[in-house]
Each structure stands twice: as structure tokens, then as C-alpha cells.
Amino acid sequence: MSELNIETVSRTTAMLFSGRLDAPGVARLWDTAVKTVKKTGRGKIRIDLESVDYMDMAGATFISHLSRLAGSTPAEQSNVVTGVKKEFAPLLDLSQKSKNEALSPPPKVSYIEKTGKDLTTSLEDAKMFITMVGEITAALFSCLKNPGRVRWADTWMVAERSGVNALPIVILISFIVGLVMAFQAAIPMRMFGAEIYVANLIGIAMVRELGPLMTAIVLAGRSASAFAAEIGTMKINEEIDALTVMGMEPIRFLIVPRVIAATLITPLLTVFSNLVGILGGMVVILSFGYPPISYYNQVVGFVSWEDLAGGLVKCFVFGLLIAATGCIRGYQTLRGPSAVGDATTRAVVSSIILIAVFDGIFSVIYFYLGI
Amino acid sequence: MSKTIINVRHLCAGYNHNAIMEDLNFDIQSGEVFVILGGSGCGKSTVLKHMIGLVPPVSGQVFIHGEDITNARGKARKRLLAGIGVAFQNGALFGSMTVLENIMLPLMEFTDLPREAIEAIARVKLDLVDMGHALYLLPDELSGGMKKRAAIARAMALDPAILFLDEPSAGLDPLTSAELDRLILELAGALNITFVIVTHELESILTISDRVIMLGKKEKGIIAQGDPRKLKADPSNPYVYKFFNRNP
Incomplete structure (x- = not known):
């Protein structure tokens, strides 16, 4: 005391x-x-x-x-x-x-200075992103010309991790989306005796928009973050520096297999997503007493091959965007304990924004092409 | 006559029932600089983790001030932990906080001191380890030696009676390592802190330690103990002699 x-x-x-x-x-x-x-x-x-x-x-x-x-x-x-x-x-x-109190805290940065710094950082970031996109494109073309340069073992491994292992979550989400959308649409349409046309709605919506979009969003959350974390950790552990000094290009070694795998796997997952989403809608229609064949005929009669192809073309681009964004954000990882977390967050956010933007661009293009 | 502050009794060190060290028994006196040494991978750091209550041992007990830390729970464990400080191998400073905030954190959590007092104490602790110039830097901006010194300052924040240091000199240049040795000796002298250090840096051991135990991987136990300078000169145990004289 x-x-x-x-x-x-x-x-x-x-x-x-x-x-x-x-x-x-x-x-x-x-x-x-x-x-x-x-x-x-x-x-x-x-x-x-x-x-x-x-x-x-x-x-x-x-x-x-x-x-x-x-x-x-x-x-x-x-x-x-x-x-x-x-x-x-x-x-x-x-x-x-002790020289106690000799050192005072650094002065606080003014709002204008902070905004200026943020703007400069964003511009630097955009510049680096564009440069990396260019480098990845060049590496992809170089690998297309000479497929032996692609690390196919890694590519199949990534395809399995990002594709096959993602199948259950893609199926679950697509089924629920199809089911809920059909149910919500069936209630007002039933008032007009038009509930069978829910099949048309589900078919076209899943094949053209929701199938590709749901798959892309699941992959953005699952694979883009994984790519960013993997490559970010490698950067922090100086593994990327080691590849560079050994004369191996990190982009060909690390990014190209991931981009190829994601680009190939996204349309395949989308096919499953489309089918399962349409099945979800069918569950609702069956509950209204319609036979499965009626639902099938409605979907097949309304959804064209062009719709399916349009949706799948988008998926190639979405897969490319997701993988490239995840890898680039991982490659941009800075030092520090929160760096990998930041890179992962940026990968998911950037991927989803790019998916939304490119989905809009595709809608405009398809409108003018009459698809 | 100094009193015993730590007793290790029949300690089997290891993880998941796999003992890498068996039946370790040793005492550490108050105010001494005690070093646990041994070859790479022999289990030095595991023994340290058992001694600080971080990992439960396969069997055995570690008494700090007469209380068993391996079985302590709740308030008893908190009280025991408040009396010890630990500096980890890589510093383990919190990356989102400045160096000063890292040192202030335990004081803010475990004392009722006003903020002004906490800051003053934290600054003194950092000056003690010659880090007064780096108060507002983030751990990421520090060199390896600076991180270790800041970690020692944080370990000392609550004025513990015992400081555990895991490989304090590893990866440091000879000058920084010597500076750290000087700091340990100065703190042990001025603050009467008991140091328990895990290392295999021979220069450091010979400079700072009062007593060592040497762990043998094959023997799964203590193969030598005592004054390191005497062990270095004693050829009766060939392995220990070779180890101290860097003569494979």
C-alpha cells in the first residue's frame, strides 16, 4: 500500500x-x-x-x-x-x-494532403494494374504459341481446386436462386393462370444472366481471394524474388496456370449452375401440379442456343478477369501483417466490380448484335 | 544467498504425447542469467514454451514462485503470467501499432495507471533498450535488432521478475548481438531481473550466462550443466567440449 x-x-x-x-x-x-x-x-x-x-x-x-x-x-x-x-x-x-518526452508524435496529415496521397496511390495502382494486365496478356499469347511452356500439372491442380472443389457451393447457390426466383415469380403469375411461364423466365434468366453471374461471384469470393493470398504469401516469403533471380518469369510460372485454369473452368461450372438453377425452378412448378415434361418443353422451346452461347462466352471473360485480378492483387502485396488480408479483400472487391462492369458491357454488345 | 525462483520437475517436453525431452529437472535462482542451449531442433524452444505455460507438457511440472504454471487456470494463471515477460524470437510485435503503443498495451490492460503515466513508463522502457528514437515507427519499419529490443521493452513493461528470451541474438550482426548482451547484463544488474534465455550463440552464452543447461537430442535430456566457461574448458564430455569449442 x-x-x-x-x-x-x-x-x-x-x-x-x-x-x-x-x-x-x-x-x-x-x-x-x-x-x-x-x-x-x-x-x-x-x-x-x-x-x-x-x-x-x-x-x-x-x-x-x-x-x-x-x-x-x-x-x-x-x-x-x-x-x-x-x-x-x-x-x-x-x-x-531516459530522454523522456524528448520526441513528440509525428504531425497529423491534413485532409488535402491525405486526399492527394490517396489519389496518387490510386493512379499508381491503376498504372500497375494495367501494366500487369499487359504482361499477363503477352505471357498468355506466348504460351498459346508454345503450349509446352505452360505448367500443365499446376494448371490441372488449380482447375481441380478452383473448379471441381467449387462445384458443391455453385450447385447449392444456383439451386436456391432458381427455386426462390421461381417461387417469387409464380405467386403473381398464378393470378393470371400463367405460372407455367415461370419456366421461360427461369430458363432465360439462368442461361443468359444468373448462371454466369452466380458462378463468377462464387469464384471471385473463393478463387480470386485464394490466388491473392497464395501469391501474396509467396511475395512476403521472397519466393517470387527467388523465382526472378533463378531466371524464371513469375508471371508464366504462377499467374498463367491460374488464369488458364480459371478461364476454362468457369464456363464448365456455369453449365452446372444453369442446369441446377433450372431444376430449382422445376421443383416449384412441379409443386403446382404440372408434369416435368411441360416445364422441359417450355424451357427448351424458349431458350435458344444463342442464349446459351452468349452466357458461356461471358464466362470465359469472367474467369479471365477473376484469375487475373486475384493474381495481380496478390502480386501487389506490400509488407506487414495485414498485407495479405488487404490483398485478398482488394482481389474480391476488384473482381466483383469488374464482373458487374463487364456484364453491363456484354448486355450492350448483345443488344446491338441482336442476341 | 539468492532463492530459487523456478523449479522444473520431471518435465517431459513435447507435443501431442510425443516426448522430445524426458524427465528434465533443474532450478533457476533469482537474479541469475540462465541459458538453455543445445543443437538445432533439440527442443529448447519447446521447453521454454512449457515454462511460460504456453504449451502443456507431456508430463511434469514447472513451478514459478512455488506455483505450478503448467496446471494453473483462471486467476492463478493470470497472476503468474503477470510476473513474467517473454520476448519471442521474431519480436512478435503487433504490426498495426507503433512501437510505443506496443509497450503501452500491457500497461493499459493490466494497470489502473493514467495514460500520462503509462506513456512515461513506456518511454523509459524504450530508452532502456535504446529505442527512444523509434517510438512512432511501426514494427514493419524496424530492423531485426530493433524488433528484438522493442520486444524486450514490451516484455519488461509490467516490471516482471523473470524475463524469458527466445533466441535473442539469432540473425543479428556481431555488433548488434554484443549490444543486446550488454543490455541483458545491464538490466539483470540494475533491475535484478532473472533471465531465462534460449540460444545457441556461443559468444553470447559465454558473455552473459551465469549457468547453462545443455540439452541433447539423442539423450532426450540434460547432457551438461553449470558455468559455461568451465564447460568450455572441460574435455571430459567430448560432445559438449566440441560444441563449446566449435570443433566438429
């Missing part, structure tokens, strides 16, 4: 400490002691430690802080701080030697 008694004798205030000057003791006395010293002013304080039984660095820092406030330099400390026991002297010496 620490205590502080304050006595004023002939214009000098004596602060008499007793008990344990450790963290709990200092916490109890800090405010009173600091206020007393500030109120009394420089050169009129004496700090007495004769009755102190225990002192650690927290206590020593406290006493040094008070003696500094009282205006004493380390040389004058023996006049201000008295009754120091032999075992506590080294502690007080160490804390007095």
Missing part, C-alpha cells in the same frame, strides 16, 4: 512517500502528486523516499517524472529527491537518464 503525505515547511513542500511504489501504488498517487508539484512550482519541492519499502521501474519513472516537473535536472536530483535507499538508486538512475 502506497501513501503520500504532504507537509509545507518554510515555503518548501515536502512530499513524503511510503509503502510500495509499484504500478498499483503509482496509479493511486499519480494525480495527487502531479497536481501538488504543478501547484507548488519549480524549486520549492522535496521528494522524500525514506519510508518507501519497494520500488520498481513504474515507481522510479513516477519519481523521475515528478522531479522533472519540479524543475530538477538529473544533476540536481539529489537535492530534490532525498532518502533514496541503496537498492533503489540504480532504478532511479536509469529512469533519470
Whole structure:
């Protein structure tokens, strides 16, 4: 238990400490002691430690802080701080030697400066993204000309991880989307006796839009993040530097297999997504008492091969975008513990934005082509 | 006469019931610089993890101030942990905080000190390890030696009686390593801290340690203990002699 008694004798205030000057003791006395010293002013304080039984660095820092406030330099400390026991002297010496409070925090960055820095960073980021897209495209063309240069073993492994292993989640989401959409559409359409046309709606929506879009979004969340994390960790572990100095191009070695795998696997997953989504719709229609053949005839009669092809062409582009974005964000990973997390987040966000933008572009193109 | 601060009794060190060290018994006295050494992969760091209560041992006990840390739970465990500080091999500083904030964190969590006091104490601790110039840097901006010094400052934040250091000199240049040795000796002298250090840096061991135990991988136990300078000069155990004299 620490205590502080304050006595004023002939214009000098004596602060008499007793008990344990450790963290709990200092916490109890800090405010009173600091206020007393500030109120009394420089050169009129004496700090007495004769009755102190225990002192650690927290206590020593406290006493040094008070003696500094009282205006004493380390040389004058023996006049201000008295009754120091032999075992506590080294502690007080160490804390007095400290250049405490010599360094102030760095100034805060103004709003304008911060905005300018953010803008510069975004422009640098865009420049690097475009450069990387160019490098990946060049590497892809080079590999197309010479397929032996592609690391096919890695490519199939990535295809399995990103494609086959993603199948259950793609199926689940597509089935639920088809089911829910059919159910929501069937309720108003039933009022007009037109619930069978839900099959047309589900067929066209899944094949042209939702199948490719759902697959792409699942892959963006699953594979783009995985690519960014893998390549980001490799960058932090200097594995990419090792590839570079061994004369192997990291883009051909790491990015091209992922891009090829994702580009090939996305349309395949989309085919499953389309089928399962349409099946989800069929469950609703069957529950209204229609036979499966009616649903099948409606879908097949309404959805054309052009619709299917249009959806699948989009998927190639989505796969390319997802893989390239994931790899580029991973490649851009900076240092620090949150770097891989940041790269992963940026990969998912960028992929989804690009998917949405390119989906819009495809809609316009298909409109003008009459597809 | 210094008193025993740590007792290790019948400690079988390892993971998942696989013992890599068996029946370790040793005591550490208050105020001494005690080194656990041995070849690479012999289990030094595992023994350290058992001693700080981070990983439960296969069997055996580690008593700190007479209380068994391997079986301590709840408040008893918290009290024991508050009395020790640990500096990990790579510093393990929190990357999102500045160096100063890293040192302030345990003080903010475990004391009722006002912020002004916490900052003053943290600054003194950083000055002690000669890091007063790097208060506002992030761990990412520090060199390996600076990270280790900041980690020691954080381990000392709550004025522990015992400091555990895992490979403090590993990967440092000879000058930085010597500087760290000087710091350990200075802190042990001025603050009467007991140091338990895991290392195999011979220069460091000979400079700082009062006593060592040497662990043998094949023997799964202590193969030598005592004053490292005497062990270096004693050819009676050929492996230990070769180890200390870097003579394969």
C-alpha cells in the first residue's frame, strides 16, 4: 500500500512517500502528486523516499517524472529527491537518464494532403494494374504459341481446386436462386393462370444472366481471394524474388496456370449452375401440379442456343478477369501483417466490380448484335 | 544467498504425447542469467514454451514462485503470467501499432495507471533498450535488432521478475548481438531481473550466462550443466567440449 503525505515547511513542500511504489501504488498517487508539484512550482519541492519499502521501474519513472516537473535536472536530483535507499538508486538512475518526452508524435496529415496521397496511390495502382494486365496478356499469347511452356500439372491442380472443389457451393447457390426466383415469380403469375411461364423466365434468366453471374461471384469470393493470398504469401516469403533471380518469369510460372485454369473452368461450372438453377425452378412448378415434361418443353422451346452461347462466352471473360485480378492483387502485396488480408479483400472487391462492369458491357454488345 | 525462483520437475517436453525431452529437472535462482542451449531442433524452444505455460507438457511440472504454471487456470494463471515477460524470437510485435503503443498495451490492460503515466513508463522502457528514437515507427519499419529490443521493452513493461528470451541474438550482426548482451547484463544488474534465455550463440552464452543447461537430442535430456566457461574448458564430455569449442 502506497501513501503520500504532504507537509509545507518554510515555503518548501515536502512530499513524503511510503509503502510500495509499484504500478498499483503509482496509479493511486499519480494525480495527487502531479497536481501538488504543478501547484507548488519549480524549486520549492522535496521528494522524500525514506519510508518507501519497494520500488520498481513504474515507481522510479513516477519519481523521475515528478522531479522533472519540479524543475530538477538529473544533476540536481539529489537535492530534490532525498532518502533514496541503496537498492533503489540504480532504478532511479536509469529512469533519470531516459530522454523522456524528448520526441513528440509525428504531425497529423491534413485532409488535402491525405486526399492527394490517396489519389496518387490510386493512379499508381491503376498504372500497375494495367501494366500487369499487359504482361499477363503477352505471357498468355506466348504460351498459346508454345503450349509446352505452360505448367500443365499446376494448371490441372488449380482447375481441380478452383473448379471441381467449387462445384458443391455453385450447385447449392444456383439451386436456391432458381427455386426462390421461381417461387417469387409464380405467386403473381398464378393470378393470371400463367405460372407455367415461370419456366421461360427461369430458363432465360439462368442461361443468359444468373448462371454466369452466380458462378463468377462464387469464384471471385473463393478463387480470386485464394490466388491473392497464395501469391501474396509467396511475395512476403521472397519466393517470387527467388523465382526472378533463378531466371524464371513469375508471371508464366504462377499467374498463367491460374488464369488458364480459371478461364476454362468457369464456363464448365456455369453449365452446372444453369442446369441446377433450372431444376430449382422445376421443383416449384412441379409443386403446382404440372408434369416435368411441360416445364422441359417450355424451357427448351424458349431458350435458344444463342442464349446459351452468349452466357458461356461471358464466362470465359469472367474467369479471365477473376484469375487475373486475384493474381495481380496478390502480386501487389506490400509488407506487414495485414498485407495479405488487404490483398485478398482488394482481389474480391476488384473482381466483383469488374464482373458487374463487364456484364453491363456484354448486355450492350448483345443488344446491338441482336442476341 | 539468492532463492530459487523456478523449479522444473520431471518435465517431459513435447507435443501431442510425443516426448522430445524426458524427465528434465533443474532450478533457476533469482537474479541469475540462465541459458538453455543445445543443437538445432533439440527442443529448447519447446521447453521454454512449457515454462511460460504456453504449451502443456507431456508430463511434469514447472513451478514459478512455488506455483505450478503448467496446471494453473483462471486467476492463478493470470497472476503468474503477470510476473513474467517473454520476448519471442521474431519480436512478435503487433504490426498495426507503433512501437510505443506496443509497450503501452500491457500497461493499459493490466494497470489502473493514467495514460500520462503509462506513456512515461513506456518511454523509459524504450530508452532502456535504446529505442527512444523509434517510438512512432511501426514494427514493419524496424530492423531485426530493433524488433528484438522493442520486444524486450514490451516484455519488461509490467516490471516482471523473470524475463524469458527466445533466441535473442539469432540473425543479428556481431555488433548488434554484443549490444543486446550488454543490455541483458545491464538490466539483470540494475533491475535484478532473472533471465531465462534460449540460444545457441556461443559468444553470447559465454558473455552473459551465469549457468547453462545443455540439452541433447539423442539423450532426450540434460547432457551438461553449470558455468559455461568451465564447460568450455572441460574435455571430459567430448560432445559438449566440441560444441563449446566449435570443433566438429
